[in-house]
Amino acid sequence: MTFTLPPGLALQKVDERIMTLNVGPQHPGSGHMRIIVQIDGDYIVACDPDPGYVHRGEEKMAEYRNYITNIPHLERPVIHDSCNVLYPYVLGAEELLGIEVPERAKYVRVIASELNRCIYIMYWLAIYGIFLGHSTMFMWPAGDRELLIDLMEKMTGARVTHAHFVPGGVRNDLPPNFEDVCLRQVNYFEKRIKEYAAVFYDNPILIARTRDTGVLSRQDAIRYGTTGSVLRASGVDYDLRIKEPYDVYDELDVHTNVMNEGDSYARSRIPWLDMMESCNIIRQALQKMPKSGSVRTKLKPNPKGKGLDSVYKRVESGRGSLGCYIVSDGKTEPYRVKLSVPSFRNLIALPNLLKGEKLGNMPSVYWSLNYWPVEADR
């Protein structure tokens, strides 16, 4: 009897020099995913990222819930960036259901989205710091993140997984006196993150560990279809807040940060610069926001689509362009919801980046991709 194993499980011929090493899926250095690396001594000769460990079937679940009850579970893929991960779904559902959004709600959404972007980046920065062995850079972002989490808690009533955006606006209006508190805490937050330059970004030890490791050229960055900070660190000026402005981003003055090096250092510096840009956007939005008015269009209890229709919307999340494709067949539930996530697009560059690097450089290269395993697996 002949017995053949499926391709993924087939035994590989072992070279005497090459050793196969499984990093993950339960290793703290990889998140919830496995990276199969083949090493020759201390050098990585091949690398095969293996996502899918935390697949939850979010897209299938969305087919059995109506447009409103989809909201709590669709923000679960990235709980720290939950407003941004829900944003394209809400924009798409509004177009499918034919709902107008009040002007004030659009500004509230932009503020929530930018606060969430900072919260996500601070969490990522804390992880990036601790995996480079820099424990101060773990403690400081984890602490300063609290300033913004406090704002989100005042605004939405939850510290993570806010469930704040709905088709037609946002769930509740801003609490009284929110603008002053927000301005004060965001200004202090910006002052704090500027202090990270001396302790982290200008630190010679960090520069020595991340400069010229995992270099992604401009051509490769475009060819692989990477997005967000990975793309901007390789010298491509691409940000959906400018290229395809949604809600009120066209009325705000948004600048992107671009670096040409394409190495781990550039990829780790771009999100930090993005946070300062987010602070600018929050200040502008607070200034331009209408001081009163409705924040939510009243919906019927079970909104229905207008027949066979589909829509694709995308936004710039904390990691890059995040798209949502919704097909409606005129029922209360969407026929199909597809999330096109930035983490999965950026991961495809990893085998190329790690080839020829030392194993000790793996955490700095891997985490610089701004990768979130749960989002990639959906």
Next chain:
Amino acid sequence: MGTATGIIRALNSGIKHIATKRFTLRYPEEKLKFVGDGYQFDPSTGVGIAGLKGRHMLFHDHCTGCQLCSIACEGVAEAIAMVKVPEEQKQNKKSIMPQIDYGKCVFCGLCVDACPFYALYMTNDYELSSFSKEGLIYTPAQLQVKPYVAQDSEIQISDRGATHG
């Protein structure tokens, strides 16, 4: 910038923090202050009122037993079950009211949005731990009680840094 200068600058930046105040919140001695009285919803305008999404509060004299909160929870957590209550309310002919299982609840507040009779709100109570799974199931009688939540600490920002004052 040389390596030595860079390291000295990094150390110097950290040493400055000896003089700044501590940011940590000393929970449970100190507790955070929240805006408002919990998340509420106004069905006439269709807009909520900002507040913490904590444990629910049920107003027995408003609840009609219409099960809309339970239906709203169906696709989310299935935490709400309608149970018989011994008391008789004029507006509640069937005498059924929601019972909430906090082992399942995700605190999204969609049940509050669904209630058209101002009967279900959320409160600032977030300390819901229990030694048993049954202890997390709150009956309509338990949900009627307004919780006491100590709130004393808020983020203060001064020249010497941010604190939970």
